[in-house]
Amino acid sequence: MESSGSEAMIRLTGVGKTYDDGTVAVHELDLEIGRGELVVLVGPSGCGKSTTLKMINRLIEPTTGTIEINGEDVTTQDPVKLRRGIGYVIQQVGLFPHQKITANVMTVPLLYGESKATARERANHLLELVGLDPATYGDRYPHQLSGGQRQRVGVARALAADPPVLLMDEPFGAVDPVVRVRLQDEFLRLQRELGKTVVLVTHDIDEAVRMGDRVAIFATGGRLAQFATPAALLAHPADDFVADFVGSERGLRRLTVTPIDPAHLESLDGVSAGELGAAIDLDSTLEQALAAMLRDDKPMVGVKDGVRFVGVLTPNGVHRALRASLAD
Structure with a gap:
């Protein structure tokens, strides 16, 4: 297991997921993610990357192994309380269609007992952080926003409870390529400013090497094929599978991470x-x-x-x- 060299915020030890029909989704995974690190899980469809992400916040329960966040075993915690303390962003965003944008972002702080005034103040601050003027967008409904704008709101809502960990499942996959790059840039800026521990799932190797401090490549059958910095991954693929996955253009991709x-x-x-x-x-x-x-x-x-x-x-x-x- 490769270490980031910083204090571990998330640690998976021998984590596996086998379904009742015998399908192995994740195979004995050891993974350590440093505090404030952005780690990307990437691989072909069905390789277990999204299953791994969902096991971290117990949307899926692991069959074997332990998962720790900040030194605490997540399986000993109330799953609802656990999820409220972890930001979660998905491709479909999942905003409440009947609520205005500010109200969407206020949801989790209100669940934690914050006053409406405090929750609204935080929502406005977060909308500004993700590049949306609350005076312009706060009173709109989700259907009145573009796909990229809704994705920004999804990030703001995930950050509303100030979670130490942010999980992101294909967060930029539903927008066009130009908007996608802008969203990636905006999120990287946010990450530098806020220093959250982020686990991001994608199927796109270009997105993975562009965004990740380290990248975990999963192979079919839920096996971790390589876990390394983007530069090390492109320069020294661990095996033929990794070399094929990062592609023959890996020499050009090295320019983006060097x-x-x-x-x-x-x-x-x-x-x-x-x-x-x-x-x-x-x-x-x-x-x-x-x-x-x-x-x-x-x-x-x-x-x-x-x-x-x-x-x-x-x-x-x-x-x-x-x-x-x-x-x-």
């Missing part, structure tokens, strides 16, 4: 202004660097740390960075 390293930059000395387009930030990825070169039709891109230029990145520098990441 950050710029100052060690691979070259000096500005001797570089003319005409060779550079708009500069990019040091915390950009190699993909963003190459995109900038192509966009501006330039042979290199300037890199800055804040307002200070630190060097230029060339295609040769990108190649060196990729080779270095293989050795990590």
Whole structure:
């Protein structure tokens, strides 16, 4: 079992799920998720990833093993109380159609006994966090919002009780690709700000490597095939199944998860202004660097740390960075 190097918030030990007909949905799963970590479960249909997610909040009961959240065995807790303390976001959102948006987000705080004024204040704050003006959207009904907007409300409602753990099952799967990327970006921003422990299920390897601090790839039969950072997963697939699943494009995908390293930059000395387009930030990825070169039709891109230029990145520098990441 691979560790994130941080204190474990969720720990699954020998967790399995076998149905009455003998079907093994999850096979003896060991998984440890650090506090504040975003872990993505990905794999083909029927591999047990959604079953695993639902066992964490006991929507499905495990057949074997133990599941701990913050050091406490979830099987010893009242399941309803447990679920109220865990944020849960699904693809279909699940908003109450007869309630306005603010009332939808207020639901869980009110169940916890918060006053209406406090619950409303928190709902308004969360709607702002997910990019929806409560003055504009708070009095609308779910059917009056777009799919992407409803998904944002679903995230806000899941965060309303300030849960330490957030479970997300294909949360962005029902929206078009452009909106999906925007929602992913918005959620990553939220995650950096709030520091929740997140377990997200997807079937999309691109979404998995884009969003996850670590990615767990499940194989058919509920077997954990590999659990690693996106960079390690793409550079060093554990077996043929993982290599096939991440695809022949994994070299290109590595560009999206490999950050710029100052060690691979070259000096500005001797570089003319005409060779550079708009500069990019040091915390950009190699993909963003190459995109900038192509966009501006330039042979290199300037890199800055804040307002200070630190060097230029060339295609040769990108190649060196990729080779270095293989050795990590």
